[in-house]
Amino acid sequence: MATVRTGSNLSQIAASLGVSAATVSNALSGKGRVSAELAEKIRATAADLGYTPSLTGRALRTGRTGVLGLVLPDIANPLFPQIAQAIEFAASNAGYGVLIADSRGDVAMQTEAINRLIERDVDGIIIVPRRGTRIADIGCPVAVIDSPSTPGNTVSADHWQGGQAIVEHLASLGHRKFLLIGNNPASNVQNDRIGGMKSRLPEGAHADVLWIERHEQTHGKGSLLGLRQKADEGFTAFAAVSDLHALRALTELQRAGVAVPEGGSVTGFDDLIWSSAVTPGLTTVRMNMTEIAEIAIAALVRVIEADPVSSSGIPRTATGTVAAAGRPGVPMQLVVRQTSAPPPPINRA
Amino acid sequence: MATVRTGSNLSQIAASLGVSAATVSNALSGKGRVSAELAEKIRATAADLGYTPSLTGRALRTGRTGVLGLVLPDIANPLFPQIAQAIEFAASNAGYGVLIADSRGDVAMQTEAINRLIERDVDGIIIVPRRGTRIADIGCPVAVIDSPSTPGNTVSADHWQGGQAIVEHLASLGHRKFLLIGNNPASNVQNDRIGGMKSRLPEGAHADVLWIERHEQTHGKGSLLGLRQKADEGFTAFAAVSDLHALRALTELQRAGVAVPEGGSVTGFDDLIWSSAVTPGLTTVRMNMTEIAEIAIAALVRVIEADPVSSSGIPRTATGTVAAAGRPGVPMQLVVRQTSAPPPPINRA
DNA sequence: CTGAAAGCGCTTACAG
DNA sequence: CTGAAAGCGCTTACAG
Known part of the structure; x- marks a missing residue:
């Protein structure tokens, strides 16, 4: 429908200048073969007529839709x-x-x-x-x-490094007892994130993993995660592999009377829209x-x-996957919104 | 790249059957003009060859890209x-x-x-x-x-009716003092939602509107909304025009020690992903x-x-907006996740 | 009922 | 440097 838009096409430009469509095409695509003066004149006319190329026509000819x-x-x-x-x-x-x-x-x-x-x-x-x-x-x-x-x-993203950044931050605040919250043990992303978190646990720290999927198989969908009890057991860092789980943890803790962040820190992943909207904001890590x-x-x-298109318009046969060999993940960036130290160990079980 | 995929096109089917491309086209598009037997044979061959039409070719000819x-x-x-x-x-x-x-x-x-x-x-x-x-x-x-x-x-969606459904529900629980929370007084959607809410206030009920944008102009971006004070003033129903604002309200209230839903109900709009993930879940209203x-x-x-394509391939000139005259909004559906009655009026200012 | 031709708008060898 | 021709795959009058 390019013609609907503009009413102008290559042939019209060509006709109005008394040259061939091929020359107009060459001039516009800058493929050389056209004298500078003529090319300039062609460009001017194209602009005058409000010409925009028909991508459909081009696609049919080149075998590429763009x-x-x-x-x-x-x-x-x-x-x-x-x-x-x-x-x-x-x-x-x-x-x-x-x-x-x-x-x-x-x-x-x-x-x-x-x-x-x-x-x-x-x-x-x-x-x-x-x-x-x-x-x-x-x-x-x-x-x-x-x-x-x-x-x-x-x-x-470098999910592993993201996990490291989160735990390093929590450790620097003084946290030593971590509850890592995931959803799906079969997810590569979640496993990378949790692996990274575990790899940076400080001396003497402890971490448990809570898989929500499994939890819900026994306790029912949407049931409480028992975080109040975890807090009573001395867990102070609730580090989820996603902001959605972090949000679930935050509200469950607040609802159960655990002050966040004073009584426990909650962190997520991805800096989704609500991370900055809740009170307190979620510390998280964002992808670039x-x-x-x-x-x-x-x-x-x-x-x-x-993969060059064959000269005669025979379509290319490119197939397969872009190789990723050895490409490191893109670093994730920490977004800190909670900075409280954990409560004194006196409270812990 | 249809040809890349399948290696088959109209001409090939035609050639392999000794008929013309036009006949194949007619048979496949069911435009009549082809005997039942031949059409069947053509369809079989097309299936054999794994033929899928090139939408690019069709687009160029018909002036429609689909x-x-x-x-x-x-x-x-x-x-x-x-x-x-x-x-x-x-x-x-x-x-x-x-x-x-x-x-x-x-x-x-x-x-x-x-x-x-x-x-x-x-x-x-x-x-x-x-x-x-x-x-x-x-x-x-x-x-x-x-x-x-x-x-x-x-x-x-019928945002107005959605607002009515929310307030009717809250009123039926016993709420009489409503804080309606919006973001942008210039939004038609938000005004419809708030208008609907106001239109269903029960006898003797009271409603204030809190516009977050204005609030933040004086109190700073991301500042607290002062909901604790509102609760102390006797507001028990916090009805936001979006789940995001509802989430903000919920966490601010919880953080300030107001139990939700016992000490106040929080409702949103749209049933976004987190509405069912938080504790307690948000009562909301969803679009169809x-x-x-x-x-x-x-x-x-x-x-x-x-708008028929001209027979000679001259493109149609359809333009303008689809008329909406008198079309009613599509009803929204209430999703109830909080059912507590408001606290007794003794606590109210 | 069926086929040959034209043409959508473009680009690319090829010839001049 | 420039142009005429061919052709990407399709569909639609038109002719037989």
């Missing part, structure tokens, strides 16, 4: 806004559009979502998988944003989504554009 | 996951893809985001504006999801996003497809 697909299997993912924004920004800067596909939380529907994108001729796909789902080799370049522990991963998105898009674009 | 744009000016909008999912689902069911565009929270960049979509030849655009930004008439069908109070609006998305997409599709 569109990337974004797949987030875990729909309700509260990181979605951050991710989508960063990806769209990076893609747009690289000259690509972003088509979304949703698998409605159903891992099995992931394939279907991907197929919808492929049918629309996307040049590449960005996937943010959940629970370490492996992405089958589809006939299209793919960038996976997950944890460095995920095979085939392209880029990710801008950089992660840039790396993912750059890797994808490299594969897409490195 | 892609819709989704614009959310308010990037960090926590409703984004819900909206994007519902829109993608409805669009996909209607045979359309969804391209996202982000204006990075900058209302001025909204136009630029829209232009990016138009350059990509989208057939229509769905906009979820914030702060009642008016959408200029772009040369492309538009559906606006906002409040019924927004001029040019296409479809929305599925239905809203369906209506928006249906309206858009009607305009797009009602």
